[in-house]
Amino acid sequence: MEKVWLSSPHIGDKEKEYVNEAFLTNWVAPLGPNVNEFENQLTEYIGVEGAVSLSSGTAALHLGLIALGVKEDDIVLCQSFTFAASAFPICYIKANPVFIDSEENTWNIDPELLEKSILESISKGKKPAAIIIVHLYGMPAKMTEILKIATQYDIPIIEDAAEALGSSYGNKKCGSFGKIGILSFNGNKIITTSGGGALLSDDENIIKKVRHLSAQSKETATYYLHKEVGYNYRMSNICAGIGRGQMEVLEKRVEKRRRNFEIYKSGLEGIKGIRFIDEPLNSYSNRWLTTIVFDEKVFGSAMNEQIRVELERHNIESRPLWKPLHQQPIFSNCKSYINGVSDKLFNLGLCLPSGSNIDDNKIENIVTIIKKSL
Ligand SMILES: *Cc1c(COP(=O)(O)O)cnc(C)c1O
Numbered sequence: 001m002e003k004v005w006l007s008s009p010h011i012g013d014k015e016k017e018y019v020n021e022a023f024l025t026n027w028v029a030p031l032g033p034n035v036n037e038f039e040n041q042l043t044e045y046i047g048v049e050g051a052v053s054l055s056s057g058t059a060a061l062h063l064g065l066i067a068l069g070v071k072e073d074d075i076v077l078c079q080s081f082t083f084a085a086s087a088f089p090i091c092y093i094k095a096n097p098v099f100i101d102s103e104e105n106t107w108n109i110d111p112e113l114l115e116k117s118i119l120e121s122i123s124k125g126k127k128p129a130a131i132i133i134v135h136l137y138g139m140p141a142k143m144t145e146i147l148k149i150a151t152q153y154d155i156p157i158i159e160d161a162a163e164a165l166g167s168s169y170g171n172k173k174c175g176s177f178g179k180i181g182i183l184s185f186n187g188n189k190i191i192t193t194s195g196g197g198a199l200l201s202d203d204e205n206i207i208k209k210v211r212h213l214s215a216q217s218k219e220t221a222t223y224y225l226h227k228e229v230g231y232n233y234r235m236s237n238i239c240a241g242i243g244r245g246q247m248e249v250l251e252k253r254v255e256k257r258r259r260n261f262e263i264y265k266s267g268l269e270g271i272k273g274i275r276f277i278d279e280p281l282n283s284y285s286n287r288w289l290t291t292i293v294f295d296e297k298v299f300g301s302a303m304n305e306q307i308r309v310e311l312e313r314h315n316i317e318s319r320p321l322w323k324p325l326h327q328q329p330i331f332s333n334c335k336s337y338i339n340g341v342s343d344k345l346f347n348l349g350l351c352l353p354s355g356s357n358i359d360d361n362k363i364e365n366i367v368t369i370i371k372k373s374l
Pocket residue numbers: 055056057058059082083085086134160162163183184185186196197
């Protein structure tokens with residue numbers, strides 16, 4: 001049987017055209033018309049003033065922290081329930097991550113714990129320098145509460161929207177809420193450039209600064225003049241050509257991922273002890289990955305692993321939910337504010353194949369396999 005992946009690249013009709021154009025016009029370089037057009041598409045779609053396309057989402061987080069002036073020994077608050085790339089850039093600049101657990105409704109940063117951590121940091125004389133929030137699996141975080149706290153204590157938000165391109169909260173797109181937003185176009189994300197990312201902001205100075213840093217901090221001079229450390233983080237005009245084509249099919253990709261979720265849900269929701277994560281009012285999720293959680297009282301604590309193994313036997317890839325960062329060996333010395341939510345989700349949950357290139361009947365087949373093995 002052909003392998004069913006968790007989330008694999010799904011290329012449309014136009015990507016090759018834009019890439020070919022780059023070859024034909026010799027724009028095989030980290031700048032060029034595809035880069036400019038891709039950045040225009042991003043600013044228009046997300047509804048922000050500026051976008052810089054970069055080599056990865058991780059690079060975008062790194063430059064975002066630098067552009068905000070976060071420095072060695074500063075505290076950066078970061079959602080614990082996420083991919084490690086959300087936090088690694090904090091280490092690149094030798095700042096100290098402090099991990100905050102999630103709330104039950106969206107699985108994203110818990111505003112109450114967030115405020116508690118801020119107050120404790122302030123009482124020790126060290127106000128956090130930034131907050132990294134995530135819209136995990138495409139589900140928007142509780143932005144109203146989070147923004148209120150960030151404003152009250154005047155701490156900038158970096159919004160990790162790597163998994164949430166196409167999601168929105170109220171009438172605003174994810175990626176447009178933070179002082180800085182970041183996107184990822186890695187191969188497994190909702191759209192891809194084969195590998196890439198972007199930094200978004202309404203602040204012209206931040207966009208300028210990040211553009212400068214990402215291109216080796218070259219000053220304007222006929223010779224090579226550098227006044228600060230630079231990075232080689234720009235996206236190539238080839239990759240941006242893929243991105244241009246992908247942006248044209250983004251809405252279709254979101255629709256299909258949302259349909260995947262509906263098929264799983266209608267097939268499995270009648271079963272006692274299987275839980276899906278619903279969209280709160282005024283949230284719209286791109287449903288990047290469909291996730292299910294097995295109630296421990298009904299199934300014990302190993303059903304997610306049993307189902308994963310059973311699917312693997314059918315050549316179908318599924319994965320546990322993200323292992324919280326406060327549980328990662330590399331972060332074992334970091335402070336964290338924990339309420340048990342992400343630990344429980346990690347122990348009991350499973351990500352199901354959710355690519356936009358999986359036929360509906362394959363999803364139905366997966367539902368059947370899960371039902372049988374329960
Ligand atoms: C994928 C991802 C990143 C990193 O993006 P890359 O483009 O792979 O560097 C960061 N944060 C989250 C939540 C992600 O899922």
